[in-house]
Each structure stands twice: as structure tokens, then as C-alpha cells.
Amino acid sequence: MTAAPPRPASARRPQLINGVWKLAAAIATPVLPEDYLDFVAPLRAGADLRGRIVAKRLETADSATLTIKPGRSWRGHVPGQYIRIGIDVDGVRHWRAYSLTSVVGDGTISITTKAIPDGIVSNHLVREAQPGTLVMLDQAIGEFVLPTPLPAKILFLTAGSGITPVMGMLRNLPTGVGPDITLLHSAPTPADVMFAGELGALAAGGRIRLVTRHTDTAGMLDLATLDEQVPDWRERQVWVCGPTGLLDAAEAHWAGHGLADALHVERFRPTIIEPGEGGEITFLGSEVTIDADGATPILDAGEDAGLLLKSGCRMGICFGCVVTMRQGAVRDLRTGEITVAEPGDELPIQTCINAVAGSCDLEA
Amino acid sequence: MTLAPERTSSPARTSISPTAPHVSEPTHLEAERHTLNTRLSVGGGSEREHLPKKSGRPNPFGRLTNAEIEGIGRELDAIRAEVMDSRGARDAAYIRRVIKVQRGLEIGSRVVLLFSRNKVAWAAGTVGLSLAKILENMEIGHNVLHGQWDWMRDPKIHSTTWDWDMASPAKQWKHSHNELHHTYTNVLGRDNDLGYGLLRVDEDQEWQLFHLGQPIWHLINAMFFEYGIAAYDLELRGNLQNWNELSDKDKEVFKANLHEMLGKIRKQALKDYVLHPLVSGPSFLPTLAANFTANIVRNVWSNTVIICGHFPDGIDTFETDSIDGETRGEWYLRQMLGSGNISGSKFTHIMTGNLSHQIEHHLFPDMPSNRYAEISPKIQALMAKHDLHYVTGPVLKQAYQVYRKVCRLSLPNEEPGRSRWSVVRGELAKVVRGKGEARTKRHLPSTV
Secondary structure (H helix, E strand, O other), rough: OOOOOOOOOHHHHHHHHHHHHHHHHHOOOOOOOHHHHHHHOOOOOOOOOEEEEEEEEEEEEEEEEEEEEEOOOOOOOOOOEEEEEEEOOOOEEEEEEEEEOOOOOOEEEEEEEEEOOOHHHHHHHHHHOOOEEEEOOOOEOOOOOOOOOOOOOOEEEEEEHHHHHHHHHHOOOOOOOOEEEEOOOEEEOOHHHHOHHHHHHHHOOEEEEEEEEEHHHHHHOHHHHHHHHOOOHHOOOEEEOOHHHHHHHHHHHHHHOOOHHEEEEEEEOOOOOOOOEEEEEEEEEOOEEEEEEEEEOHHHHHHOOOOOOOOOOOOOOOOOOEEEEEEEEEOOOOOOEEEEOOOOOOOEEOOOEEEEEEEEEEOO | OOOOOOOOOHHHHOOOOOOHHHHHHHHHHHHHHHHHHHOOOOOOOOOOOOOOOOOOOOOOOOOHHHHHHHHHHHHHHHHHHHHHHHHOOHHHHHHHHHHHHHHHHHHHHHHHHHOOOHHHHHHHHHHHHHHHHHHHHHHHHHHHOOOOHHOOOOOOOOOOOOOOOOOOOHHHHHHHHHHHHHOOOOOOOOOOOOOOOOOOOOOOOOOOHHHHHHHHHHHHHHHHHHHHHHHHHHHHHHHHHHHHHHHHHEEEEHHHHHHHHHHHHHHHHHHHHHHHHHHOOOHHHHHHHHHHHHHHHHHHHHHHHHOOOOOOOOOOOOOOHHHHHOHHHHHHHHHHHHHOOEEEEHHHHHHHHHHHHHHHHOOOOOHHHHHHHHHHHHHHHHHOOOOOOOOOHHHHHHHHHHHHHHHHHOOOOOOOOHHHHHHHHHHHHHOOOOOOOOHHOOOOOOOO
């Protein structure tokens, strides 16, 4: 027992809880009490951040809004920010980033996703994911947000699913007289316009000026003609989100007019990983980059360059050589199977049976 | 814009110091690596001479040509690909369900044992905890640590993060089991699993006086199997016997491993033999007894399953030099001939962690265990086609065969003109005369 002077009950209680928790951990070893609690209360405070899909609504034929109840560790978000969602598709966990489109503060969050061709996750979310599903979440991040106070004049320049972070901003505009907002949005056809009804209502209510461009008939937006569509564009702070082509064009356009400071750009996929044959292997731990061909196991290539790497059976069965791939692509020399890590991923790979396919960054 | 760090334009190998420690033995490293890499793909290899083994028994590879062996390799690669390509949500749901059942069973049993002064509660809790510990070690722990579920990319169910309810720390076990045992399966002198350095389970293993007691050692090892495995992962006996010959670095590694293991054992013992009984209050002693019993039950069961995997009659062992430059096909063949199955119900398969499909597991150690049953008929057919013996039988029959063999091999092989007992008497006489030759210089397995 301790000789310490008695403390107020409020100070003793956390200590008691702490003690009980330590005891629970010692009895649960080698797993943690959390591993038991996760079965009954996966969304509790202090747990790894997760969320449960509570509703799904189709926006267009190939896009849907998912409403997610985040766990109690959720710290909230600023409109325009995005989250990374980890969802199991066919048993395999995939992480993707999506803009938040929800109204802040009602206890749920929502994302809107468009199914892209061959998109494993987007197709799953739009067509397969069901309410009730538990997903992994990261806290909201992103600099693509409106400042306080709001600028007097705003131009939102969006295309396709690039409307999503802007929708998040529009839904959270203060009531009453707001800034002068023009939204110039491109989509292939009227049926492809996400949130068409809601945007129409905002325009009808005078909250925004909406210019919608249907590119299948009207052609792609040419920024050289911006004067005709938004005559006062030079006076506006601009937020741009859409395909890379639009972002590049906008950056060139505003920089060309000496107005780069007015431009705010959201790029979702800073690098696109295209698998190739052989390439550069970067060992982040030892800060060494080497060239390797597509037939040499990464382990051998690294050792040939003089690195000391974890190794084991050298035939793919013992998993003693597993390291984390931060980004890049590798090819399994036994099966030809390609594993791709997008920036932000942390994929464990076996170095003894994989060769570099393009390039890869490894924590080794 | 890229998130990748700046890449150097020229390969960095020129900047590596030629005095780096691993470069000191390049020839050894190179040779070793290129030998082992022949196991990456089928094809290649050449006809080899298959000499009979020391004991005079035939070489198990002798009946097949190189082309036949590589053909088998290609068929096995195809079987593997079919299953691995079809892993999906059902498999993921399976392992999560097993984990959920295990956790429920474990916590439920431990709660029931809080009242273990009551005999019914004691019995129910002990049975439940025994089953929970078996599930945890076999169908979950062993298989997760094999990387069978790494493909799900769930960091909670991953070979790099998992630890299990057993004396041996996961990292050490992965080295001695996944790497050494699975690569060098049944290779005399290379695979320490052949008797765990304790038992003589093959005529081609050298006999020592120590083996006279192995019918007893075997039973003790079974009861305290988790500690046996821990000592085995440390290579305790070999390291202590050769302590003076170890390099300083090897000594450091051994000490670090020992420290890690003692820490793990302390935690395990604290849980089962101090804290859980303490929380049980007046049921302190019954709970302690229940936990001890559950650990013994788990130990005996896992030992039984594992000895049935490689020691029953009809399973082959291999000479050390038979694996020089081994191809993937030859490695596959060695796994098939060096392993044996247990037949039984679906419940038996789950409680053995599907090591009842030991042959399938040794062919594809990273295949999810719930899929072994479906490929089993294909493996049997493939082996039958090549007139290879697919060893299988009920668990009691297989375990009895092993025990019989352990008793038989506790005596030396018969030598021409000398009975087994006269060899024993000779060795005993040496010890009695104090020369002690019988106790030294046993062939110790070399490790990589």
C-alpha cells in the first residue's frame, strides 16, 4: 500500500481506471484488452478510428453518397478537407482519399464517390458497400479550405467528381448574406452532374451563380474564354478541383496573368504509379537508390549494392524478409502478380520473391 | 509534384565501403544465395546421382527423372495459383470468425473460472480455456505467423505484428520454424525439427546414449512442449554446448534472444499463474490448477499434431548434400515425401490448425489454412500418378506409430555382426570407464 496523502476522488478515479486497465492488459497478453473491446465497441473513444456506413444514396448512375458515423475519436473537419478510408474489398484492405461533403457537426460525415473504370474501391463503394459496414478512417486532412473571414468574391472551378470538396464548402456556408460565389462546373452530360438538384436550388435561391458546362456537347472548357463566362474572374479567389488537365491549365492560366496567389488547387493523386519492368529501388532507411532489372529479387539487388537486409528462406515461404513499401510497384517473380502502393500506402512486401516494376520506395 | 524523396541519379553502390562487414565473405554469400534462388521457379536442374542413404535405405528421389520432378513442380504451381488467385471475402470472414470465436471462448472461460471453486465451473472453464488455447496456437497463431493472412493487408492480422499465447516469442519462432524447418524440411543435420535435438526419430540420425531415455523424454517434452519449443528456438542445447566456440556477436544475439524469451515467459506465467488466480479470489488455487491443466492439454495436443506431421512410418528424410542446388520441383517433392497428414472430421482439422493437412501446408506454407482441404484430393491424385506415398491416418494411429518409433530408435541401429544391445553395452562401458567419449562430439546441426 502507499503512504501518499489521500487525493480528491476525481484524481483517484483515473488512477483506478489506469490500474484496472493495466491488470486487464496483463491478463489479455499477448493481445491487448482493445482487441477484445473492438468486437463489442469498435467506435468507442480511444479505439483506432473507424466508422460505420449508416446510409447510401445514389447521386447519378455511377456515383453515390455514403453517410458514415465516425468513432468517438473523430476530431472533426473543415469543409473542403478529405479523409482516407480503408475498406475491405474482396477481403483485401484498400485505402483511398475522399473529400468530405457533409454538413459539419451533425455527428456523421459523408463522402461522395464516382465509380471510375477499373476502380476497385470506387466501384465497390458505389455498387457493393452496404449500410452497416465498418470502415477504417484517418482524421481529416487537407489545405483546400476557405479562409476566415471569407473572401468577398469566389470562383469555384470544378469538373466531374471535383465538385465534391466544393459541395462540402457550399453546404457549410453561413446563413444570411454570404460572399458572391460563381461555380463553373463541367460534366459530360446533364445526367452526370452530381448534386444537380441541390446546386440548382442554391442558384435559384441566389446563393451562387451556377454555370454548368456539358462537355459532351459543348466541348471542354477553354480558359482563354473565361472572360465570356465569368467576366470578373480576375477579382475572385479561385478554388479548382478536377482532372489533372484542368488543374494544370488553371495553374498556367492564373500564373500567366500574374494572379497565381488567387488560385487554390486540390490534387488528389500527386503521382500515378504505372507498373513497368525493372527500375529504381529506393531504400529509405539507408538512403540508397539502386537500379535493378525486372528479373532480380529486390533482396539480391540490395545485397549486391552492399546493403544488409532482412532475409530468410529466399524462396517466398518464411516471410522473414518483409519490409514496408511506401510507394511504387513490384512484381512477384513466381506468379507475375503486381503489387502497387500509392503514395500514403504502407504495404508489406517480401523482398526475396519480388522484383521492382517501375520504381519502389522501401523502408529498409 | 511527387511525394517521393529525391532520387540519386547514379546507383549508390560505388559509395559503399568495401570494408562493410558483410563483404568480408562474398564468396560464401554469393554461393549460398544462388544455390537457394534455384527454388524460385520450376525448370532447370539436371539429372543427379541418387546415392543410397547411410543406413542403406534407398534415396527417396531415386525413382523420378529430373523432367518428372519439374513436371510435378509445374502442376503444383498451377494448383497454388488457382487458390491464391481466388482468395477473397469468404476467406477473410473465415479467419475473423475463428478469431472472434477464440476470443469469446477465452474470455468466457476465464470469467467462468473466476468461480472455479465450483466443480462444474472448474470443468467447463478448463475445457473452454484448453480449446481456446489450442485454437489460438494452431488455427490462428501458427497460420497468421506463416503469413497466410498477410494478403488481407489488415495490420491486426499480420505475420509482422502477431504474437501468440506461448512461451516462444513470435520473431524467434518464425526464424526457426518458417525459415529453417520449412526450407530444410527433413534434411538430416539441417532441419532441427527432426527430433528437436532431443529425440532420435530416424535411422539415419546418429545414436547416442542419451537416446536410451527418449520414451520418457518424449512424454515430458509433450507435456511442456511450449518450453521445449522456446528452448529449441534459442538453440539452447547447441549454443550452451558450444559456448566457447561462439563468436562474440553470436553470444550477443543469444543473450538478447534469451532476454526476450524470459520476458515473454514471465508475462505468460504472470497471466496464468498469478493474476488470473488472484482475480478469482477464493477460487485462487482451482483457477491456477485450471490454467495449468489448460496449458498442459494444449501442449500435449499440439505436440501430438506436430509429431504426426513428420515422424510416422513411411515419411522420408534426406541427406544434407541432396539439396545442393535444389530446384523448386525438388523442394516440392521433398515437402510431399517429408510430411504426413491426419485424417478426421472438420472439427479435427480446425483443432489441428489444419496441420492435419501437413503435406498441403508444407507445399504451400503461405496458403490460407481453410483452403488446404479443397486441394487435398488434387495433391493425392498427383502423388498417386507418380507412385508416391501420401501418408495419412487417424491421429491416434499416427501418434502410436511415432511413439513406437521413438521406443525402437532409443536403441542404436543393428550393426553387422553386433546386436543393438551390444552397441549399447559398449557405449555404457566407455562411460563407466570414465572416457566419456559417448557424450561428446555429437553431430550438431549447422544453421544459416
